[in-house]
Amino acid sequence: xxxxxxxxxxxxxxxxxxxxxxxxxxxxxxxxxxxxxxxxxxxxxxxxxxxxxxxxxxxxxxxxxxxxxxxxxxxxxxxxxxxxxxxxxxxxxxxxxxxxxxxxxxxxxxxxxxxxxxxxxxxxxxxxxxxxxxxxxxxxxxxxxxxxxxxxxxxxxxxxxxxxxxxxxxxxxxxxxxxxxxxxxxxxxxxxxxxxxxxxxxxxxxxxxxxxxxxxxxxxxxxxxxxxxxxxxxxxxxxxxxxxxxxxxxxxxxxxxxxxxxxxxxxxxxxxxxxxxxxx
Amino acid sequence: xxxxxxxxxxxxxxxxxxxxxxxxxxxxxxxxxxxxxxxxxxxxxxxxxxxxxxxxxxxxxxxxxxxx
Numbered sequence: 001x002x003x004x005x006x007x008x009x010x011x012x013x014x015x016x017x018x019x020x021x022x023x024x025x026x027x028x029x030x031x032x033x034x035x036x037x038x039x040x041x042x043x044x045x046x047x048x049x050x051x052x053x054x055x056x057x058x059x060x061x062x063x064x065x066x067x068x069x070x071x072x073x074x075x076x077x078x079x080x081x082x083x084x085x086x087x088x089x090x091x092x093x094x095x096x097x098x099x100x101x102x103x104x105x106x107x108x109x110x111x112x113x114x115x116x117x118x119x120x121x122x123x124x125x126x127x128x129x130x131x132x133x134x135x136x137x138x139x140x141x142x143x144x145x146x147x148x149x150x151x152x153x154x155x156x157x158x159x160x161x162x163x164x165x166x167x168x169x170x171x172x173x174x175x176x177x178x179x180x181x182x183x184x185x186x187x188x189x190x191x192x193x194x195x196x197x198x199x200x201x202x203x204x205x206x207x208x209x210x211x212x213x214x215x216x217x218x219x220x221x222x223x224x225x226x227x228x229x230x231x232x233x234x235x236x237x238x239x240x241x242x243x244x245x246x247x248x249x250x251x252x253x254x255x256x257x258x259x260x261x262x263x264x265x266x267x268x269x270x271x272x273x274x275x276x277x278x279x280x
Numbered sequence: 281x282x283x284x285x286x287x288x289x290x291x292x293x294x295x296x297x298x299x300x301x302x303x304x305x306x307x308x309x310x311x312x313x314x315x316x317x318x319x320x321x322x323x324x325x326x327x328x329x330x331x332x333x334x335x336x337x338x339x340x341x342x343x344x345x346x347x348x
Contacts, residue, residue: 021294028295036299046306053298146314154318155327162314172316173330179318180328186314 004105007076011109014068015116022061022120026127029054037135042142042188044195047135055128062120065113073113077106118217126206133203136196140253143167143189155179165254167193193254201249208242216276232277236269243268 033054036047081102088095147164153174160174160181167189172181202209215238219230247264251257257264273280318327323342332338335345 025294028293032295032299036302040303040306041311043306043309043311045309046302049306050295050299050302053302054295057294057298149314151314151316154316160316162316177327178330180330180332181316181318183316184312184314187309187311189314190312 004077004080007073007080008105008109011073011112014073015065015112018061018065019116019120022058022123025054025058025061026123029127030131033131034134034138037138042139042191044135044139044191048195051128051132055124058120058124062117062124065117069110069113073109074106077102077109081106122210122213129199129202129206132195132199136192136200139188140192140196140200143185143192146186146188151183153177153179154181166256167254197250197253200253201246204249205242205246208238208245212238212242219277232273232279235277236273236279239272240265240269 029051033047033050036050037044040046084098084102085095088098144164147162151160151162152158153160153176156174156177156179158174158176160172162172162183162185163170167185169182169184172183173179174181212235215230215235219228219232219235222228222230243265247257247261251261270280320327321337321340321342322344324337324340326337326339328334329338336343
């Protein structure tokens with residue numbers, strides 16, 4: 001027969017094991033992922049594919065917490081409760097006190113699992129943003145090296161310097177022969193905008209992101225019948241703060257993004273208001 | 281003895297399959313190098329000067345995109 005101590009100890013050991021395995025996955029990934037870009041000559045596709053696998057494996061591990069609670073731990077507690085109820089019933093004792101104690105322990109144990117799930121999700125997100133940002137900086141440095149090279153007009157061979165912080169194709173006129181050249185920045189520079197820009201900006205806005213995220217969790221956990229401790233406006237303000245830092249970090253890296261700053265900000269805020277907070 | 285065996289056990293590589301799959305299933309694309317190029321007129325071979333339009337050659341009037 002299980003006792004509450006048995007149930008608690010087994011649950012604690014399980015949660016510890018999950019946490020340990022999760023850290024093991026991330027530390028192994030940390031040793032290998034940064035090398036993958038160099039090894040693949042700055043091709044970002046194997047890196048992204050490897051991350052997809054690591055991310056899936058980590059999320060599977062996180063999901064095991066809830067599944068194990070639902071399928072094994074919670075039924076174990078319920079069996080013990082039923083046995084105790086039968087015993088108290090046979091002895092003709094009242095159950096109110098037992099139920100109070102039981103549900104206090106039950107929800108405390110359930111909360112342990114939920115807390116670990118949230119913590120691991122946060123760790124995974126932090127890890128993803130930081131790992132991609134580190135790889136992105138490596139790629140951006142290589143792109144800068146490529147774009148700082150010597151380029152010359154394809155007609156008269158006069159030197160024709162190109163922008164080092166613009167990663168798309170554009171026309172560049174030769175000042176000597178007035179020919180319109182088309183500049184192709186190459187795969188590495190093009191990938192910088194697609195692969196590096198977002199995580200580098202996310203990394204700079206990470207503190208603001210977690211402030212917003214915490215508020216959103218609290219806001220979502222509120223019950224409709226209770227007075228709201230966190231309002232939608234507070235969540236929106238935290239989100240706006242985060243998105244401003246994020247969008248400005250993008251502009252620091254690629255100045256042309258300044259042109260769409262207001263439009264991007266407005267669109268992101270509208271999306272949050274409509275689909276997450278449901279206030280407009 | 282058991283403890284010794286545990287100590288000498290190599291760490292499990294949790295990601296071996298993931299990395300192997302990522303490398304084996306990623307399509308290998310040739311890298312495009314950075315560079316400048318000029319499109320020239322198919323008729324007279326002139327390059328496009330600054331400030332001219334894209335539809336006709338500024339030198340010989342050749343239409344790059346003739347009307348069907």
